[in-house]
Amino acid sequence: xxxxxxxxxxxxxxxxxxxxxxxxxxxxxxxxxxxxxxxxxxxxxxxxxxxxxxxxxxxxxxxxxxxxxxxxxxxxxxxxxxxxxxxxxxxxxxxxxxxxxxxxxxxxxxxxxxxxxxxxxxxxxxxxxxxxxxxxxxxxxxxxxxxxxxxxxxxxxxxxxxxxxxxxxxxxxxxxxxxxxxxxxxxxxxxxxxxxxxxxxxxxxxxxxxxxxxxxxxxxxxxxxxxxxxxxxxxxxxxxxxxxxxxxxxxxxxxxxxxx
Amino acid sequence: xxxxxxxxxxxxxxxxxxxxxxxxxxxxxxxxxxxxxxxxxxxxxxxxxxxxxxxxxxxxxxxxxxxxxxxxxxxxxxxxxxxxxxxxxxxxxxxxxxxxxxxxxxxxxxxxxxxxxxxxxxxxxxxxxxxxxxxxxxxxxxxxxxxxxxxxxxxxxxxxxxxxxxxxxxxxxxxxxxxxxxxxxxxxxxxxxxxxxxxxxxxxxxxxxxxxxxxxxxxxxxxxxxxxxxxxxxxxxxxxxxxxxxxxxxxxxxxxxxxxxxxxxxxxxxxxxxxxxxxxxxxxxxxxxxxxxxxx
Numbered sequence: 001x002x003x004x005x006x007x008x009x010x011x012x013x014x015x016x017x018x019x020x021x022x023x024x025x026x027x028x029x030x031x032x033x034x035x036x037x038x039x040x041x042x043x044x045x046x047x048x049x050x051x052x053x054x055x056x057x058x059x060x061x062x063x064x065x066x067x068x069x070x071x072x073x074x075x076x077x078x079x080x081x082x083x084x085x086x087x088x089x090x091x092x093x094x095x096x097x098x099x100x101x102x103x104x105x106x107x108x109x110x111x112x113x114x115x116x117x118x119x120x121x122x123x124x125x126x127x128x129x130x131x132x133x134x135x136x137x138x139x140x141x142x143x144x145x146x147x148x149x150x151x152x153x154x155x156x157x158x159x160x161x162x163x164x165x166x167x168x169x170x171x172x173x174x175x176x177x178x179x180x181x182x183x184x185x186x187x188x189x190x191x192x193x194x195x196x197x198x199x200x201x202x203x204x205x206x207x208x209x210x211x212x213x214x215x216x217x218x219x220x221x222x223x224x225x226x227x228x229x230x231x232x233x234x235x236x237x238x239x240x241x242x243x244x245x246x247x248x249x250x251x252x253x254x255x256x257x258x259x260x
Numbered sequence: 261x262x263x264x265x266x267x268x269x270x271x272x273x274x275x276x277x278x279x280x281x282x283x284x285x286x287x288x289x290x291x292x293x294x295x296x297x298x299x300x301x302x303x304x305x306x307x308x309x310x311x312x313x314x315x316x317x318x319x320x321x322x323x324x325x326x327x328x329x330x331x332x333x334x335x336x337x338x339x340x341x342x343x344x345x346x347x348x349x350x351x352x353x354x355x356x357x358x359x360x361x362x363x364x365x366x367x368x369x370x371x372x373x374x375x376x377x378x379x380x381x382x383x384x385x386x387x388x389x390x391x392x393x394x395x396x397x398x399x400x401x402x403x404x405x406x407x408x409x410x411x412x413x414x415x416x417x418x419x420x421x422x423x424x425x426x427x428x429x430x431x432x433x434x435x436x437x438x439x440x441x442x443x444x445x446x447x448x449x450x451x452x453x454x455x456x457x458x459x460x461x462x463x464x465x466x467x468x469x470x471x472x473x474x475x476x477x478x479x480x481x482x483x484x485x486x487x488x489x490x491x492x493x494x495x496x497x498x499x500x501x502x503x504x505x506x507x508x509x510x511x512x513x514x515x516x517x518x519x520x521x522x523x524x525x526x527x528x529x530x531x532x533x534x535x536x537x538x539x540x541x542x543x544x545x546x547x548x549x550x551x552x553x554x555x556x
Contacts, residue, residue: 177340178377181369182439183393200389203379207425 007067008129013058014242015127020136022243026250027124033254034117043112045257050119059126067126071118075111082107130162132237139237153227160216168209175204284476285317286351286366286446288337293346295336305502306332309346312497312507316351316446319479321489324499325524330482331372333499334449337480338369350447365394368445372452374436378424383414383435386424390443401442408442409435412468430461437468447478454485466491486520490528491546498523512541 015023034046054064088102125133138155145151176186179200186197293310296303306329314320322330335341337348347354350363371377380386387408391401409416412434419427424435433453440448450469454462469492473479483489489496490510498506498519506519512531520526527535530551534544545551 174371175377177335178369178371178374179389180340181338181371182377182390182443183365184389185393200377200379204377208376 007125009057009059009063009126011058011127013056013127015053015057015123017242018127018246019237019239019243020128020132021139021237022239022246023124023128024133024136024140026246027120029250029254030120031117033257034113034120037258038109039260040109041260042257043109043116045253045260046120047112047116049253049257050116050123053123054119057123057127064122064126067122068118075114078114079107079111082110131159134159134162135233135237150228152231164212167212168205171208172201172205175201175208284446285478286363287316287318288314288447288478288480289349289352290333290337291347291349293333293336293343293348295332295341295343297332307336307343308502310499310502310504311346312504314478314480314495317473317476317478318495319473319481319493320495320497321493322480322482322497322499323484323486323489323523323525324505326484327501328499328523329502330499331451332502334369334451334480334482337449338367339364340369365443366446367449368440368443368447369449370437370440370451370453372455373433374439375424375429375432378432378436378439381423382421383409383424383427383438384416384420386435387438387442390439394443404442404444405438408438411441411471412438413464414438430457430464433457433461434465434468437465441472445477447480448472449480449482451482452484453481454483454488462488486525486528487530490531490544498525510542512544 030046030049034043037043083099083103084097086100086103086106088100090098090100092099128136134155137158138151141149141151141155176184180186184197184200186194186201188194189197290310290312293307294305295307296305310329310333312320322333324330332341336343339348350360350367353360353363378386380389384405387405388401391404396404405420406416409419414431414434419431419435424432427435437453453465453469457465466488469479469481473492479492481489481493495508496506496510497504500523505523506516510516510531511519512527512535517527526532527541528544530546531541531544533551534541545554
């Protein structure tokens, strides 16, 4: 039950120590560049950059693979959809399926691009704790506050939601075990029966979540949380030379990808 | 049905399933049970070669510091986790024996804060969940539910149709216990049943467990409360980082005392009192009534 996509891997690599804002900007820029340039050569440059970043992150392959595996279906689906629906002169037809070389090429390109995109994105989430990521996003979203967008509150909501996902999974597991000890079987029967068998799990989980939300709200109030108030941080984000270097390297990679 | 009649019923048929033959109380034996939690980086060992015996209708207090493996052991015994090695024998039968699954269904496990698992719209439906899963005929389900509610002191005529979340915290805990008792367990595993109960409710729960024990149900009670463990249990099993540190009758010799201290435990109040009085701590009273009788 723990296969969250590209979960944070606690480590102390160069990439772990970079400022989340710099990492977010670099990853976003690379992702945009990936979609601007339509060529295998450009893709190769970005793939190499992603592979290098991944090697620097110190994340063990097994950890990465566990996170990446569920996405293989998406990649496979992209490939098949492109092959089936792509334009071009078909060299093979069967019913509504027409295979063309152009289609195969496009499908390969798009699936590889998806793989590189996931690789780049997961380097960010694998090396940045969710709290740091939301802090960074809140900072980057600051200009929106002029438009009365409550960016800090949104960032806090995201942080809380992310923080409680593992807690909820633990509670879900405990409740399922307790009901199994009372004879519940979540694997037997048809779809209807299985959905029904979830009632003894979902009701307590909802009750527990609402209770927890109430308690958290009270605890935050007790610690003087006020929406809209200016908050200081225990660990303020500090950009260093390494972060500037990351942005410079990223710009160089993007330029190389666009020019080859 | 009055409480006393309900308990007489409990004594005769409480621990038995509708068709199950045999006497009350299941014996339990763990033979070199080991278990680890799978984690991404490396498995975390939780139980290492845990061996002990608990005779039918016996009572055993499972103690040890937080994280020593108490909850894990209870879950492995109930079969929610399979041991990596070793075996859990119920009435002498192992996992390979015929009828083991049926024996396992006669093991009741009361989780920590079990009131968090209440889900049905009425107390009756919640308590009936287990028996219905066992496929008992509805008449038998009703009888089992009524008995269980009576045993935990929630008379069905007042409580059966109430909404579980409308009950008080102590009532919810007793209702959750009824949800396990309604399956007529012959071996009852309890994980910290007294946590966050007020003294009155706690005393009530001790009374309920004492009567189940008298009715012949085998008890395995994981708790940090040495006084309640001493009040209820004949024997002691101390876990330390997943290993058995002590198993068997309570031992209040100097060596036994050191062992308790090493596991962040202490002697029960009445035992300490008996030691101060220069009396044999092994024969210390289990309750205030026994103490008064011995002292007056």
